[in-house]
Amino acid sequence: MDSANALVKDFSRHLREGRRRSQHTVRAYVTTAERFCSFLMEHLGGAVGKAELTALKQTDIRSYLAFRRGDGLSNNSAARELSAIRAFLKFVGGDDSQIPKIKGPKVTRGVPRPASPDDIVAIAGDIAESASSDWVGARDWAVLLLLYGSGLRISEALDLTGDALPLTDTLRVTGKRSKTRIVPLLPKVREAIEQYIDLCPHPMTLDQTIFRGKRGGPLSPNLIRRVVQQARGKLGISDKTTPHALRHSFATHLLAGGADLRSLQELLGHASLSSTQVYTAVDAAHLLDVYQNAHPRAG
Incomplete structure (x- = not known):
């Protein structure tokens, strides 16, 4: 058929x-x-x-x-x-099919703008305080710190299962195309996740996701996007500060701190170095912002 x-x-x-x-x-x-x-x-x-x-x-x-x-x-x-x-x-x-050749439209590759650490903490804090219960607040706080502190895609964070427990100073993550990588787990991020686990009313099992919805099922990424959007509006923070932007911020701040592109490529799980190289433009833009805002003779 x-x-x-x-x-x-x-x-x-x-x-x-x-x-x-x-x-x-x-x-x-x-x-x-x-x-x-x-x-x-x-x-x-x-x-x-x-x-x-x-x-x-x-x-x-x-x-x-x-x-x-x-x-x-x-x-x-x-x-x-x-x-x-x-x-x-x-x-x-099939592989031998003759697909009509069409030149694609010219695309502009936007430079992802990093969120400031203060904005990230402010959003995470507002979400935690506005949550319907302590464990939900601890959950959302832990998810956002994980995105920023380890550079995870939101799907990678929410796909983590109890098999990752107990936590150590690194985390094995399954990314796109089922490729795994090891990322750092900072003490503050680990503490946030452990606090959430202590408060979570649902039992942690090896095959179930760590981050749960209120009824115990897997946590929806749309819920995290929605609470970030609500917090942004209340705090007057740019609408470009999305959960995925926290990953961009992780990369940009590491690069600004002296990380090399190859190491960054491995941490982000990019298949190609060209995907990572966009952050050189991010960092240049960030430094230009700092220069224009702080240098007495800028402009």
Whole structure:
């Protein structure tokens, strides 16, 4: 069976099980594949299956991108959708498939701005104090300190299980594509996690996540994003100070302290050094801010 729906379902399974992509990547790629197939049904005037997808021309894909531009799609988002379409068409046609060659839109690579340590502590403190119970406050405080203190992605922090206990001065983390790495666990961060564990009403077992929701299930990353957003608004802190920005801040402050890029690459779990090199621009921007604000002859 090679209907569009069946192919998209198989593509989703391929990304999850065969390629071991993150939930976020799977969701984004599958949504794009579904949208693309829906467009093609109207564009081609009929059902879409493997035969139609493997026979697509440049003009067909350009028509889709033009359609999406009408929805206000940015260059960066269009580039991501084109990447997803290429992956989908390669999956449908196999390794020998002839995918129409299209030059992607020019994208601007933004420089992530680091949050200041004071802002991070202020947000974490406000969230802890505003929590509905002591253990929830301790949980949220520990999660945010872990993101900043160890440079974890939010999914990596929330995927930690009881197998990581008891805590030591390092932590084994499973990142993208199921790759593991060792990150430092600072004493203050370890203490925060241990305090949360002491207060948590749910038992810690080897196969369950350490950070739990109120009912005992895995803690949702959206909950952490939401409480950070609420604290930001109350404290008047930039809306760019997101949970992921804490990871950027970890990297920037380490680089400013003299860490080399290769070590930083390992700590962040980047597959390519080019992903880490963006932080040289971050650090330069940070130093320029310091210079302009503090130097008597700046400007």
